Amino acid sequence: MKKIIGSILLLLPLVIFGNDISVATPQELEQAAKKADPGDRIIITDAGIWKDVNLKIRGHGTTQQRIVITTSDDAPLFIEGTSSLSIAGEHLHLKNFYFRKGHAAKNSVITFRISDDLANHCTIENFVIDHYNKLNRFDSDNWVVLWGQHNRIIHCTFDGKINAGPVLIVELNDERSQKNFHLIEKNHFKNRYRLGSNGGETIRIGVSRYSMHDSNTQLTNNFFEHCSGETEIVSIKSGANYIAGNYFFECEGSLVLRHGDNNVVDGNIFDGNFQKETGGVRMVNSGHVIKNNMFKNLRGEGFRSPLTIMNGVPNSLINRYMPVKDVKIHHNTFVQSGSLVFGGGKDNERTVAPENIRFENNTFVQYSDEWYMDNNKKGILFANNNASDVFQDVKVNSNSFGSTLVSKNVQTDAHASTKYIIENADELYNVLQQAHAYDTLFLQSDQLIFGLEKPLLITKPLILTGNQQYIFVSNADKTLPAFIVIANNGSLQVENIHFLGTYESYGNVRAGINTDMDGVLQCYTLKVKNCTFTDFNESSFAGIKAEKASFADSLYVENCLFHNISGNGIAFNAERDDKGIYNVENVWINNCIFSNILNSAIDIYRGGNDESTTGPFVEIYHCTFNEVDNKEQGAAVRLIGPQYIRFANNQIYRSGQGGRSIECREFRYHDIRIQHSNFFESGKIDTFYPQNIGDNTQEKPVLINYKKLDKQLPKSFKLKQTIGSYELI
Template sequence: MTLAVYGLALAACQPSEGALSPQQTLTSAPQLSVIVEDMVALTSAIETAKPGDAIVLANGVWTDAEILFTGSGTADSPITLRAETPGQVILSGQSNLRLAGDYLIVDGLVFRDGFTPTSSVIEFRRSYTELANNSVVRNTVIDGFSNPERFETDSWVMMYGRNNRFENNHLAGKGNQGVTMAVRLNSEASQKNGHVIANNYFGPRPNLGSNGGETLRIGTSHHSLSDSLTVVENNVFDRTNGELEVISVKSGRNELRGNTFLAARGTLTMRHGNNNVIERNVFLGDGADHTGGIRVINAGQQVRDNYMEALTGTRFGGAFTIMNGVPDSPINRYHQVRDAVVENNSIIGSDRIQLGAGSDTERSAAPQDSVFQNNLIAREAEGAVFQVYDDMSGITFTSNVVAGPGDPVFDEGFTRKPFNLSREANGLLYPPSDVSAGAPRDLVVTTLSDVGVDWYPKAPATVAFGSGKILYVPAEEGAILAALNSAEPGDVLSLAAGRHQVRKTLKLDVPITVSGNDAATISFERSALFQIENGGSLRLEGLKITGEDAPDMVGNALIRTSPYAMTMNYRLEIVDSVVEALDVNRFFDVVRGAKGTMADYIRVEGSAFRDISGSVFKLDAERDDFGRYNAEYVTVRNSSFEGVQGPLAALYRGGRDESTFGPHFSLSNSELTDVGNGGRNALGTSLWLHGVQDTDISGNTFANSPAFKIDHTVGEPQTDITKNRFEAVPAPEVMEITSGLPPQARIGENEGL
């Protein structure tokens, strides 16, 4: 069986049947159209607007525009607020929009280059009691309109009232804490609301590294026993990687159907609330890390006709998960799964199907009175089909089909059929026609071309290092800075052979490669050589870097992040380079991350580090124990470290929150000699990993160094310490901080312990 990875473009897929068009609602021709050019004229026009009127915002940039759009239209004659030309009215600076009243339309605006001064960018209310009803926001863009303080919370869209629609909009690039879009049920007037969220493009959201990064939330735990009756259909969630829950359903009787998830880290989670319907959605992981599918909690959930392919997520972020609950659960914890129906779903090339997930002394209530039937599971991996954490006798398994290897574990309800899958016209994989299990063959995939607006580009992929032009830099004073000032994203600064003396800190706000071609040396005279700003990323290749000319002061760094919070994550690579003589004074680090900054990854390969008075990776600034951290992946391969006085890495994630995936740490085929022996190393360790979720330390040599320390905190941390050689180094110290269990790390095949 061949499981080809499904591409993200989906260009060949058909448009969605039943897709909602803006022409279907509130589109009567206006009786009066007036163009306004400033806030005074706009306010006056809104105050005098009558049913059927259209208020037109003149093209241009509207800075610090706080718009309150109120009025009472009718179903046949709504009041419209629209752009003169869609996409050419830019709301920037401290701008936002509130709408309140009946039968209002907002159309064609762009929020960019700023952030909201209040708690929301668009809000379907004026006050707690003055709400919007029967109103529409459509063809509107919110792009990177994020508060510059990473953990200052706001939301982009908050829906209140009843019978409102949010359709054909484009939301991408939210970098600060807070849900991208939420449906609120905090009063009776907003419950049983009948909202429709359709045909929207939810574009990339960077990994927040904390709870509070959902893309869509429907309700809150406080009102989760209330019904929302919200429909979420035919949207695309493209690389929406904020946190574990891409969509968090926290209310009852919602319908989520026809949505497509493209390489989205996390899951559609029925976190609270009962009797929701999840149907005909498509999850395409493309093999990307931590991509997930559907997570089931609570009572009466219907999960049917969904398609999941190439999803790699684990634990609560797996391809398909049914959770254990808490007996007599408080409203904000985990209610037991009861009366769930899971049928006619396809789970293909995705090996994490978990039943009873989260089972522990608190979450001890296994699923009851539920059905798992007519599902197709197609896989290539050996081993158990399911990860089962508790007694699953409360689930009845019927007429399911497993294609490929693996043991379903259960005695009844599964048929093993050796067959190949083939891609059909909709781009999805199906079994032979005589197999009825799995997603329906008429499933229509919502594509990128079906959603958002056609006049604003969908978010591109990350700019790759080396994808731009090459800038040749002579070994002259100021030459690197001059080249950097003219560089564009993806460019390469190719340094001439010789010594490059840098007298100013080099600040990066775009992805840049600096290459020395194994013949260039950089020395620097400021407290840092590189400072990564918002939007910046850095690759160092074939360089020798010395700190011998750095100022004689405490706390220098070769590479540091901005001292201010950053809403855009950065990437850092150090390849085939030598870093030495960072020891003019105490605590001279190679890489230091500030509070409120986050690396998507830091990768070191084929490099040598010697004579460092601090740490190589100082990534422990988030000490508030809120579940935050400074780097998602730290990967070191084929490198050497000698005379590093602090720990090689200090990587910290505190708190007990379970809404994130990382950090991840990997150290392989490297040599550590005399690391962590500095007299001012208060940690007394050669490596300190606190709260890291995934650790792999293998094939290394450790010599003349103190033990390294690993603290397991929440979740199910995976730690492997294998095939290393220890010379005059004590055994690793692993501690289970919260569980009280014996150390859970897998330690084996090591020499010298």
């Protein structure tokens, strides 16, 4: 008997721990997973780079004996190119995969499903997905899609999602995936860049169609850093989820309980660090509990306030706004943040006030007396809330989140910026190829005119300027798309250039500055100062414009002249699908002159009624508009859909006479101010809400300073004054 027991004890380690199986290729890995017994460990030896692989890993472990798939010495397995990973089976545990330098093969990078086979009790750990984006920003994919039940995403890093589609989705579109009890824990979600459209969530749990089903997903102890794709950082569209212990840092948006009931938000930290549009929690539906959270230094308003309880829609469809009721909000701390909103989004559709909301034992630190906005004045019980001047802050160590495959606090050697002196067009093209990011291309030449045979392609952040205003003209036989084209990874600061769209018998130029016709994946910044844009002589041409599928984080235009243009002066209006998509987030135009322009001087477009973004933000100051868009039903300045507009101290002279001097298409909640401007013999200001129009006058004529204009033009040009206008001779 002792010998038998001893033999059994000797065999037990083999039964519990299984065998180590070495593999070196994707094919070997797939075959090994299929054949593996519970408790086996599959080791990818000499992990290096796998490119253009569509891995399908099936395996069946048990609760006591998982099948582990890892790398030798925990080295990263780099997966590049057009690749994906699909998992199916039970009790698989995958570690140390690193996706980079490519994009998903189809609609997702990692899927917990192969055909109709789902994954259950499976884990990915210590994974990285790093800037793994499709090439077109609106070519949608998802980085991780969870199906099945009891799966885990732990200690992973997801960095740099740019294109449409959430970073992580929990699907409920299958009965086998409901009440799933997934665990998403200790991950680092970072740099989910602004999309300029709906579909930029970092995480979505559920979907409206199945939102009355419970998910029971646990989203706990994760770090969200600069996740600003849209208004919803985390979009909850299901019931009975537990969101706890997460840290949101400088995220422009909110954790949104959009659909579904009985969700718990417990012990999270929302730290805006005083950055604009940083929010906390927004809620719809019933039975939620919001407790023990800290909301500090948040600067969002409205839908992005520290706490927003939405108004509901009577007899609401499942995908609209169910009334909010039976919610408990207690023991939260609000520190130096904006007002809370009770009854958010109140309009002609959303008329049902929140009901039976208990707001108790919450603390307000360094707040004024008015710490909330109540649009309905009923349905909310306030009890035992208090004010304080001090609070105990919580420090979070970001290094404890995410994958160990990502180096923490890496110091990179910054390239010392170089200033190149350029005397002719050939040198300009050559330097453009060899320049590094943030270098300066400085024009200094005896010749005033630079003849370009092809566009200057900007693929890195650069500065282009000169010691005087040089003239860019076309030397090409065919029409050029632009003098300057901003492409992927490009940003530009340009000064002292005159963009002359028509020159001698050479081909036309469609724009002074434009984006790549194929789209621009990364958002970019464009700063234009002391430049002149003249003689773009077709209705589709413009001084500055953007194409579809491009998105500027910021556009700054100062001290510029736009003259004799048959199209638009500035056109960021390419997204016309009316789905809330737009081309630029922040626009600042100051001290510019727009004269003799056939279409609008400025055209910024955001169509549709989507509420997932807060831009564009448009500011126009101290500009002169002279004889602009006098066509029937025209508009000298067309601002369709920007949600923040400041138009002040401008002069509008004989512009928009066939229609409108300014055309807006704002919603009730947009922040619009048109004021302190002078209108003379110009069209009307067309807005839905006249209260947005401040103090303006239409009595005094505009006095155009022709001497000032003359200084802005190259020495080879002069101004000829006519009545109320000027022309180049």
